[in-house]
Amino acid sequence: MKKVYCVLLVYGLFIHLFPASAQQPLARIRIKNTSEMERIAEVVEVKFTGLLTKINGAPFRVIETTNKKEIPYQLEFKGSDKPLNLLLQITILKPGQEITFDLISGQAAKPEPKTFARYVPERKDDFAWENDVIAFRMYGKALETASDNATGTDIWSKRTDKLVINKWYKENNYHTDLGEGMDYYQVGITLGAGDIAPFVKDSIILSKNYHYFKVLDNGPLRSTFQLGYDSWKAGDVDISATKTISLNAGSQMNRIEVKYNIKGGDQTDVVSGIVKRKDAGSIFLDEKNGVMGYWEPEVINKGIMGIGILTSNSKEMKMAKGHLLSRSSIQNNVPFVYYNGGAWNRAGRITTSAEWFNYLTDYKYKLDNPLVVTVEN
Numbered sequence: 001m002k003k004v005y006c007v008l009l010v011y012g013l014f015i016h017l018f019p020a021s022a023q024q025p026l027a028r029i030r031i032k033n034t035s036e037m038e039r040i041a042e043v044v045e046v047k048f049t050g051l052l053t054k055i056n057g058a059p060f061r062v063i064e065t066t067n068k069k070e071i072p073y074q075l076e077f078k079g080s081d082k083p084l085n086l087l088l089q090i091t092i093l094k095p096g097q098e099i100t101f102d103l104i105s106g107q108a109a110k111p112e113p114k115t116f117a118r119y120v121p122e123r124k125d126d127f128a129w130e131n132d133v134i135a136f137r138m139y140g141k142a143l144e145t146a147s148d149n150a151t152g153t154d155i156w157s158k159r160t161d162k163l164v165i166n167k168w169y170k171e172n173n174y175h176t177d178l179g180e181g182m183d184y185y186q187v188g189i190t191l192g193a194g195d196i197a198p199f200v201k202d203s204i205i206l207s208k209n210y211h212y213f214k215v216l217d218n219g220p221l222r223s224t225f226q227l228g229y230d231s232w233k234a235g236d237v238d239i240s241a242t243k244t245i246s247l248n249a250g251s252q253m254n255r256i257e258v259k260y261n262i263k264g265g266d267q268t269d270v271v272s273g274i275v276k277r278k279d280a281g282s283i284f285l286d287e288k289n290g291v292m293g294y295w296e297p298e299v300i301n302k303g304i305m306g307i308g309i310l311t312s313n314s315k316e317m318k319m320a321k322g323h324l325l326s327r328s329s330i331q332n333n334v335p336f337v338y339y340n341g342g343a344w345n346r347a348g349r350i351t352t353s354a355e356w357f358n359y360l361t362d363y364k365y366k367l368d369n370p371l372v373v374t375v376e377n
Helices: 002-017 166-173 354-370
Strands: 027-031 041-046 058-063 073-076 085-090 100-106 117-119 126-131 135-138 154-158 193-201 212-218 224-235 238-247 252-261 269-273 282-286 291-294 305-311 316-320 323-333 337-342 372-376
Touching: 027 085, 041 372, 058 085, 073 224, 117 212, 117 224, 117 252, 126 154, 126 224, 126 238, 154 305, 154 337, 193 252, 193 305, 193 337, 252 269, 252 323, 269 305, 269 337, 282 316, 282 354, 291 323, 291 354, 305 323, 305 354, 323 337, 337 354
Parallel strands: none
Antiparallel strands: 027 100, 027 372, 041 085, 058 100, 073 085, 117 126, 126 135, 135 154, 193 269, 212 224, 224 238, 238 252, 252 337, 269 323, 282 291, 291 305, 305 337, 316 323
């Protein structure tokens, strides 16, 4: 016991005499906002290859150099056995402002998870994911033969920053708002809240539900997973698909990377879409900048959902086939990236159609003007 006590005493004395701010950093990361927009709670990628020789496999902490506070981080693997990115979440960066972080030797504090994703076998193969502001799910194979089968993206209305997926499924009462939110969004046999499908001869060709999955990363700042779809007929070609979906902490939007294996062709037209309700709502179509938004009609005692899609290569945006549609083309085995997501007015963050359409427009601007990251010795 005396030896252990002595070691702890020496270690404590070292930390007291040489706090993180006084230690020689392994590396310094600079993040600069060169855009004209304030950036708040944004998750930033730092390529880990630039840190490998500096870290050399040792545990490290990340210290914001201005206030000397430790901040949580995530090593992103994307299914690899080695980290590919270091993920950091900034607090706020004004236009032209720069912030620096030092990587210091030592064991990092355990971060509180802000994102989560999992396969839900107890609910007919659902796959559900969430962050601290919103939640989603996709439907699996077991639901295909059920009377309540649905095909598109589902969105859950949250008004808590806590992770609720496990709790809601366990309690099995998530269609009722008990103070944290609920699931009231109606999907059915549609694209729901921003799914994607081939568009052939002016028809949406839906696949069956996903048949396999793989979790690539699971928090605390980003969760990423893949959903696989068996081959289905789309006109004269057969298509199988993989969707890689990522959700960052603090974001209302998913990043969707779609890869089609097209047998019998080199490319196909696709539409990413939002199911339209019978009653009036507010619609925003900005084809030039790739922003499509829908502020749904209010559902009595449940509220209003805003749904959005962002894309960089939309050929056209229109209302057709009971949807708001953004049409693009996918090349055989070439990844196609777009974003979908939503917001609930009762969560209090975004409460009007104008706020939602501004959020979508600003989000697209930020995608087109990423924060500048540099790594120094």
